[in-house]
Amino acid sequence: MRGLHDPRWAIGLVALLFALGAPGCGEGGSPRSLDVVTVQLRWTHQAQFAGIYAAIEQGFYRDAGLEIRMLEGGHRIDLVDRVAGGTADVGVESGPALLRARDAGRDVRAVAVIYRRDPLVYLTLRSSGITKPQQFEGHTLDTEADIAPVVALATANGVDLDRIKIIHSADNVASLLSGKADIITAFVMNEPYRIRAAGQDVNVMFPDDYGVHFYADTLFTTDRYLHGNREVVQRFVTATLDGWRWAIEHAAAVPALVRRFNPDADLAHEARFIEESIPLINTGEAPIGAMSAGAWDAMARTLRRQGVVAETFDPADVYTNELIEARVGGSEAGGS
């Protein structure tokens, strides 16, 4: 019998441990070291982020060598702070918010737009007969603290803002149903259903039909992060947009997908959410995610007119299409 003092025995044992250990470590961890990207969501988990969920579940991030960590948003969370301050690497914010942040000297850089059209709509009860912004004068509007969209709408349609009474309430649907307000701002995927559920018909006015074209959910990072991790961001954008493409093509699968991240999600609500979202995301005028210089210029113009940003502000400082363009080129060459 070979003794424990035999050196060959010890060498064999070490080799065995290596042989067992090496793949074990690889499988337990990751096949290659993944780059971790922390994403600051604009809100709590819901179908609004279906593309990110899809990219996680379909393995697009993993295939791109990325591990994604998500931070939920909320009322009290300053999304720009989270990203510019380095808590998150990438965030989701609206186009006008990014323009204002850049104008205020914050380090933000938009890399892809998800919601090209704003889901923020104007609702009136069918019985009120109010169907156009021109009819807003002399009525009460219940909206959020940020009235930039309202100002933009009024300006584009020659409405005298001074003749509209603006209030801010905690529950806009209640104020509309109670008659406290004649018009409310709301999200197209939520409130119209709540009002209809309450037995009232509703008029929906899209700002897009009235000359206001604001980008809603837009992926952004900082120039600082982009400088050191351009290739990581590139992979993140590509995988995220692949996720969105998947989510749109498999809209029926989205509610279940949301539930993986938010066990309390109402499937019917999430199904409505994604159905209402698709027209705002996949507008067909350009490859998904691509931003247009004209849209940024128009947003900046609107904000300048309102005096929210400086007259000298150049919107070219706030976005880059380079990552999208690299991706489009890649997809044409690669196919799938």
Added chain:
Amino acid sequence: MRSTRSLPEHGVALRHRLSSRFVASVLAILVPVVVVQVAVADRLGTDGLRDAARAGLTNSAAEKRAAISAWRDDRRDAVAVVAGEPVMRSLVARAVAGPAAAWNEVRELLRLRLRASGFTELFVLEPDSGRITAATEPGDEGTLREDREYFLEGRRHAYVQPVYYSAHLRAAAMTAAAPIRHPRSLSVVGVLAGRVDLPVLQAILNRGAGRSSSDAFLVNPSGLFVSQPRFWPEPAAFRLTTRLPDVARCLAGTSGFAEGPDYREVNALTVLMWLPEMQACLVVKVDRAEALGPARDLTERLAWAGVVSGAAGVGLALLLSASIARRLRPVRAGLEALGRGERGVRIQPGGHDELAALGHAFDDMADAVSDGEARLLEHARMLQAANTELDAFAYSVSHDLRAPLRAIDGFSRSVVRALGEEVDPQIRDDLGRVCRAAGHMGELIDDLLRLSRISRAALVPQAVDVTALAHDVATELARHDPARSVEVEVEDGMTVEADPSLLRIVFENLLGNAWKFTRPAEHPEVHVGSTTHDGFIDVCVSDNGAGFDPAYTDKLFRPFERLHSAAEYEGSGIGLATVQRIIGRHGGSVQAAAELGHGAAFTISLPRRSR
């Protein structure tokens, strides 16, 4: 026995080897032919069908392109016609300048023109702001279209915006627009826009679907489907994206043909055509399986034909080998019969082929064998007759010689008796010699008779205890010659298969000789032992007697040859000849070895089993 048992086995093996070789040959020829035939047919058929499918798809794409182009031009002209109508121009000019109520007349006119123009909605936009001032859909009035392509282009000339996603309609849309000019100043007072009826486009795309898997659709530069493909179960327009490289090439302006998976991951033959006026790629395709199916059918049919002809070939080979085996069977049976000794068997084959020649050769051989055997039998019979005659002669000679011998012996004795005591001793001695010579001659004649009888006696072989036999003979010798003391040593347990009475004669001779020739020896010894080899048993009788000169060994076994004088050693001189004859009849042999004055050894070899 061996030959008759082994022949059928050979026959079976022959037939099986024959049939498998025939089958293998047939398959070796047929299989490559069929494989090559099927491959060539598949290749030619597939290529031909692919070319045909490509031509068909290209034709179909060209027709659709022409139809789409004509339809698009028709829409452009239709909106231009309505926008250019004097009544439209004057009404809009008046409404722009005058009171808001004048728009009601514009609205009324739009409604009147809607049905005839084929649009689903008509509306007039204010040329500076892009606001809709009158529309067949009242809800649209007041909304802004300031950034829409059809509006921006339509201010300058008649234009159709290719299929785009309308955020307002939340659906795919296509809109034609044309400027409305002031009747006199010709300045643009409005833009007339008409929503194109998209199902018409879908109908054009679906038109003339020649095959059950034919499909046609449009993809925009973003890779988004802008029409509904036939086999996508969900709404596809502005939802479904393709990233196929062929579509990407088409979107880059390169029309072409492709073969590969489609949006369903089903292999398809596809013609892609870039439509600049639609800013879209027209994709016309058919499933590969359907387009090339007939080639596969042909290939399958050919493959089946190959299988059938292969089976037929194998069957033919088996039949052929069976017929050859059938014709070989009489030859085999004949050979077996010949082996058993039947000489009358003949095949007398019909036909003139090689197998018939084989049969004739067999018959010739059987004739030759029969003739040869008949001659041999004749020789044997003659030999037998001669032997019988010889034996009869020898017997009669011996018998006839006895009478005069007895006379010589008898009369000699009576002469001695008659002469009484007065006879001259010399004469008495001579007469005694005559008597002894006559007696010796009688013994010779007896031995000769025995020798001839041995040759003729029937052999009755059985197991013989040689040890007991040798002891028996030695005891007998000792009894006849009690004066001598010969040490006889016999090995235990020796048995052979032989005729016991003949074998006894053998040992009487051999032991008798040993007894006789050991007379000079101081301590006479005789040894009987055995060895076995190659199916024979060798029994050796050796002594330490007078021996003989080995140079004369060949004379030993001839009758009446003697190596010693009769005075020295009595005997007739035919004992060893008798031994050799008996052992020869048993299928064995006798060897002698000796040295003059140092004893002799005689070895008889007998088969362990008699034949």
